[in-house]
Amino acid sequence: MIKVAVNGYGTIGKRVADAVAAQPDMEIIGVSKTKPGAEAFVAKERGYPLYIADITKKESFEKAGIQVAGSVSDMIQKADIIVDATPGGVGEGNKALYEKYGKKAIWQGGEDHEVAGFSFNSSCNYAEAIGKQFARVVSCNTTGLCRIINLIDTAFGVKKVRATMVRRGGDPGDVKRGPIDAIVLNPVTIPSHHGPDVQSILPNINIVTSAMIVPTTLMHMHFLNMELKNPATKEQVIELIKAHSRLGLIEKSTGIISTAELKEYACDLLRPRGDLWENGIFKDSISVLEGTDLYLFQAIHQEADVVVETVDCIRAMAGSVKTASESIAITNKAVGLTAIR
Numbered sequence: 001m002i003k004v005a006v007n008g009y010g011t012i013g014k015r016v017a018d019a020v021a022a023q024p025d026m027e028i029i030g031v032s033k034t035k036p037g038a039e040a041f042v043a044k045e046r047g048y049p050l051y052i053a054d055i056t057k058k059e060s061f062e063k064a065g066i067q068v069a070g071s072v073s074d075m076i077q078k079a080d081i082i083v084d085a086t087p088g089g090v091g092e093g094n095k096a097l098y099e100k101y102g103k104k105a106i107w108q109g110g111e112d113h114e115v116a117g118f119s120f121n122s123s124c125n126y127a128e129a130i131g132k133q134f135a136r137v138v139s140c141n142t143t144g145l146c147r148i149i150n151l152i153d154t155a156f157g158v159k160k161v162r163a164t165m166v167r168r169g170g171d172p173g174d175v176k177r178g179p180i181d182a183i184v185l186n187p188v189t190i191p192s193h194h195g196p197d198v199q200s201i202l203p204n205i206n207i208v209t210s211a212m213i214v215p216t217t218l219m220h221m222h223f224l225n226m227e228l229k230n231p232a233t234k235e236q237v238i239e240l241i242k243a244h245s246r247l248g249l250i251e252k253s254t255g256i257i258s259t260a261e262l263k264e265y266a267c268d269l270l271r272p273r274g275d276l277w278e279n280g281i282f283k284d285s286i287s288v289l290e291g292t293d294l295y296l297f298q299a300i301h302q303e304a305d306v307v308v309e310t311v312d313c314i315r316a317m318a319g320s321v322k323t324a325s326e327s328i329a330i331t332n333k334a335v336g337l338t339a340i341r
């Protein structure tokens with residue numbers, strides 16, 4: 001069994017812990033937080049040993065009824081690999097600790113590519129991750145872009161991509177974020193960081209992205225245009241999407257035309273926390289104009305899509321499973337992911 005520690009048991013960390021715990025070849029040896037809170041009680045209920053960043057705060061946790069297993073250093077020494085899910089920009093500061101103990105580590109998209117020197121997406125570069133010591137799972141938006149762009153590029157060749165991300169302002173549990181009533185150009189400048197982030201995995205893709213933030217928490221929405229090198233039909237694109245286990249297809253017959261309805265659908269499907277691990281591509285939006293001009297809308301559940309990618313990254317770095325298709329199948333089966341159709 002691969003012994004996994006989650007350093008940062010928050011929005012992403014708690015989901016990664018549950019996804020790892022569900023795998024037949026992995027186990028959670030510990031999770032960490034900096035202060036007592038609801039998620040500490042969830043970790044206790046799940047049986048995940050809780051470690052803390054500052055061991056001098058042990059008394060505050062124990063006063064709250066939370067048993068502390070030790071310090072983050074203690075946790076790291078017990079693990080084979082650490083998933084760093086601390087807030088964006090915090091994870092970089094933990095690298096020295098991982099190096100000190102000679103441990104493998106995976107960061108999330110809030111860290112720069114340079115922190116790990118390798119950015120990961122299971123359907124794009126799984127083989128390159130095999131045996132690596134460090135990796136970064138790219139952010140939710142970049143994960144969603146890489147999945148579909150790589151699929152279309154492999155089938156038809158992509159001359160250029162133009163994409164706009166309409167991003168959620170914060171997660172449902174983020175009571176300190178916004179905006180409340182504005183459309184915020186973020187960034188105002190074009191291109192946004194998403195294009196170069198995609199190129200950290202798909203370096204040959206000509207891509208320009210733009211992004212904004214709006215008052216919603218449920219999901220991001222992408223407008224995607226790809227100019228193809230070779231002609232395609234809408235039907236061919238749909239068949240390719242259907243054959244990809246992390247690309248969901250939202251049928252017109254569901255009546256779903258919004259992130260709220262899609263989230264409700266995921267909840268009704270009894271997904272854990274209503275999580276949509278796959279891209280939510282709106283089938284009716286798929287258009288191929290003049291044979292080579294592809295358009296589509298896709299919803300991205302920011303809290304979820306990186307979670308299954310992180311599990312595959314663990315497996316690749318451990319070297320236990322050599323192919324993406326085999327790992328993805330194990331991961332998807334263990335968490336209960338059958339992409340929506």
Ligand SMILES: NC(=O)C1=CN([C@@H]2O[C@H](COP(=O)(O)OP(=O)(O)OC[C@H]3O[C@@H](n4cnc5c(N)ncnc54)[C@H](OP(=O)(O)O)[C@@H]3O)[C@@H](O)[C@H]2O)C=CC1
Binds near residue numbers: 007035089139
């Ligand atoms: N939220 C999202 O939609 C997405 C986030 N990401 C990326 O995932 C990463 C994590 O983000 P997210 O889960 O949202 O963050 P959260 O703020 O939800 O969780 C961060 C966790 O890290 C803990 N923490 C904070 N500082 C430290 C520290 N010094 N040592 C150990 N643990 C610490 C926090 O503990 P405590 O609460 O006790 O302080 C909390 O449990 C970021 O890189 C982010 O960019 C990627 C895709 C989507």
Ligand SMILES: O=C(OP(=O)(O)O)[C@H](O)COP(=O)(O)O
Binds near residue numbers: 088110
């Ligand atoms: O990290 C993320 O959310 P957050 O930093 O806004 O909490 C998401 O991955 C969105 O980030 P991105 O827009 O850089 O992909």
